[in-house]
Amino acid sequence: MKNNRIPFLYMACLLLVGVLMAAIPASNNSGYQVGDTARDFKLKNVDGKMVSMADYKDAKGFIVTFTCNTCPYSVAYEDRIIDLHNKYAPKGYPVIAINPNDVKESPKDSYKHMQVRAKEKKFPFPYVYDETQEITKAYGATRTPHLYVVDKQKDGTFKVAYIGTIDDNSREPEKVKKKYAEAALDELVAGKAVSQPNTKAIGCTIKWREA
C-alpha cells in the first residue's frame, strides 16, 4: 500500500502542473490562441474581387497565411506556400494569403505590387490586402510569414487549429527536416487532434500603420 502512494503523489503533482500550465496563456499577445473561433473577413484579392472564407462552400478549413512581397522570409517561403496550397486544397484546406503591411511604411507591399508579384509567381490562391489591418490585429499576426490553420466546424464557424511557421528552415528548403504546418494539416485531414498546434520562427515584423 505504502509503495502505491508515491506514484499517486507523483501523478497528482504532474496533473497539478499540467492544470497550472494550461491556465497560463502561452503568450500575452492579443489575438487568437489555438482553439479560438476565427472571424471571417471580406478582403480584396489581386483580381479585384472580394474574398471571404464563407465563399468556399466545400472547404473543410483554410491555411490563412499572413505574408507579403518585401520580407525575405516571405519570399523564401513563396514556393512552399504554393506547394502547401496544391497539396492541401484538394484535401479541403486551401491557402488564403493576406498581406498585412501598411503601404506607407512599406511601399512595395502596395496593392499594385501585390498584383505584380501574384502574377509573377502565378499564385494559385487568393492574395488579399488587409488595408485597414483589422483582420491582422484580430488574428494577432505579428510577423510574415505567419500561418493560421482554421478548421470549419459543424455550425460553420472556424476554429483555430494551428498557429505558426511552415517548417524548420527558411533559408534552405532542401535541409528541412520538420514540416510543422504539413504535420498539423495531415492530422486535421485524418480527423485527429493537432499534436503540435503552436510553433515559432523568426520573421519580419508586420509594418503597422503609424497611429
Next chain:
Amino acid sequence: MTVYLKQLILLLALGFISSTAAQAQTVTTIKFDQLQELRQAPHDTLYVVNFWATWCKPCIKEIPYFEAANAKYKDQPVRVILVSMDAVQDKEKRVLPFVKKRNLQSQLYLLDEPDGNTWIDRIEPKWSGAIPATMFFNNKRGQYKFIEREISEQELQELITKYKL
C-alpha cells in the same frame, strides 16, 4: 567549476573586445546554448541585447541608436550586444560587409539556429519571433524587460537610464 571557467572566458573575451574597439567588430557565430549563457550572465551589468538581421529594414533603422548607446556607456557596466538572425551562410557575403560599412562597435554575434521553434520559447515565451526585438537585463538585480517591436532612440535612452547602475 565549468560555469566559473565559462564566466572567466566570457570576461576575458569582453575585455579583449573592448581593448580593440577602434576597428569594426568581428562577428562571433554562436549556438543557442551560448545565447542562453549570455541571457543568464550573473554580473551586475545591464545587458542590452538586440535581435536584428541585415534584411530587416526596421532593425537597420535602429542600429545607430544601439551604437550610440554602446559608445555613450562604454566605461559603465552596460553591454550592448547585437545578435544577427542572418543565416550563417550569409555571414561572409552580407553580415561582415554590413558590419564593416557601418563600422559597428557593439559586440556582435550571429545566432546559427535555423529552426526558431526550438529556441524562441526558451529565451522568451512572449516573443512571437518578429524582429526587431530587444531584451534588457541585469540578472544580479533581477531586472528584465523585453520589447518585440521597433524602439525609438529616446525610448532606448530612457530604458538604459532606468536600469543602469
